[in-house]
Amino acid sequence: MAEPILSVRGLETYFRPDEGIVRAVDGASFDLYPGRTLGIVGESGCGKSVTARSILRIVERPGKVERGEVLLRRSDGRVVDLVTIDAQGAGMRDIRGGEIGYVFQEPMSSLSSFHTIGNQVIEAIRLHRAVSAKDARARAIELLQLVGIPRPEQRIDSYSFELSGGLRQRVMIALALAAEPRILIADEPTTALDVTTQAQILELIRKIQAERNLAVILITHDMGVIAEMADAVSVMYLGKVVESGPVDTIFHAPRHPYTQALLRSIPSVLAEPRSRLATIAGGIQHPYARPPGCPFHPRCQSFMPGVCDRNAPPVTKLDAEHEVRCFLYGAPARSAT
């Protein structure tokens, strides 16, 4: 395979409020390739969004990237570590939007309601490309057309509140693509939308990805969306990537007890009507009070007392692409006692 365009290595992002510490992302590693989609899946508090924000260096206070590398291979072949660049500096601003476009969940609050959508797209273009106002407007109309907004030459002068949720999300994608980035990070891009609109937006992302050889990080809680879109998958639980591998392996040969339980518990249109679902006992602990050892151990069916609650399991490589973080597969660290 080609060189990865983005490599995240041992990323740790912690939040240090006045007391205590929240390890929102605790050692995430993955690679992203051009033309491929990496799915990051997990439930609330797993750190999937903070991972995205860490890559973009837009983690809010009191959060901070503490350790790890985010290696971006720029178009000229140079590799830069985004963690070492000034988050507010011109270099990072250039990468944000320029090299890495991003789409967030809330199309409602991510767009300004004081500026027309056209002006917002034009601003995004001119921020990264030296073009005249007239050319930028023409380019904005093209972009709105590309993302499937009907009558773009009229809609360009609309305000975001005049658009439906689906159209707003299309504008968000147009904004993300304005400076022709090579990476797109989409954080729950379809969660607020109807299934029919979701299908449209996913299709749009796929189409643009194929046309531009875009590398996509798709962050979602929805296993259905992952199955539909991803080439490779990282499953996160309370800050840890517990399992990662090719999409077919994750769905058909999952190894981590959490991945297995999660897949059993999702409702499916293929199920028998009124069939009971398999459940995972208990709830997700607050990231503030993450259990010691493996964070999943209090809910795990394969829990080994004295092992899983003592030490954090190491990453075990099952094959070239499939990794799991669980003592069932790696030798437990020798107990101190």
Next chain:
Amino acid sequence: MTTEQTVLSVEGLKKYFPIRRGLLRRVVGQVKAVDDVSFTIDRGETLSLVGESGCGKTTTSRCILRAIQPTAGAIQFRTDQNREVDVAGLTRTELRPLRRQMQMIFQDPYSSLNPRMTIADIIGEPLLVNGMGNLAARRNRVAELLDVVQLPRAYMNRFPHAFSGGQRQRIGIARALALNPALIVADEPVSALDVSVQAQIINLMLELQDRLRLSYLFVAHDLSVVKHVSHRVAVMYVGKMVEVASTSTLFRAPRHPYTEALLSAVPVPDPRQRAKRIVLEGEVADPSRVPPGCAFHPRCRYAVERCRVETPTLEQIAPNRWVSCHRVRELTLQGVVS
């Protein structure tokens, strides 16, 4: 067709919201949020209302609870004394004794519980409001209800902030059950929950239904969840029902093109089943400017001239099966293959 088993029978329900403009707030148009909807729910049965946002499913459920006043139509409810009462025509005082027999479970477990009340107060409030029992009796009932929703009794004196989303939804369910209702309206009760917690609440709702013979009107947009809870499903599009059928039939062999498209859009959690989806063009019609003819025709891949001019009616095509489509007898549509 209503029988002794029918708990709720809705006939020709309409809810129009006026559009007012200008200085005199003159009515210049109407949003037909619910436009001539009819259905029944039996004792112990779950009927799900599905459709895209703005299709009128929530408005329908709110009319039934008389949270809003319907514009027209009858809402026949069978009381615990086995009388049929038209809820649509009752005054507030007449409604009071009926309200305890129809309860609601809300979508957002974070905003539906008062943060200043203890769990005992929240679950016991319906009892207090309806003047049932003294303090000790009410606390006993709250303890029983906590058992029913599988929460430890010791939680009684805690406040909502101490609970996770799933636990809060259990508290909401306990509150809804406090007065032994016959009908529960659940509007997106699991859509705000994490997947691993969602399964627990779905199972709990199924269990409670079997145990207490509850009837559910389940409003949801997630067809996977709907498949797990419903006996029958009604699909709505811009204020009207377009198809009603038993769950297995509807998913296996839809007869309305809109149902087919909805089913096709649901992502299947299996990468080996990445199928060619029917991607609906355009957006849900604006209920203040419903297209003439069949409201779905601008997005329908099977539309013919007749669909543009003549409005189809919901007709019965088989026992327990209603479809509103001119071409119902000619089309063979694709369902979900399990």
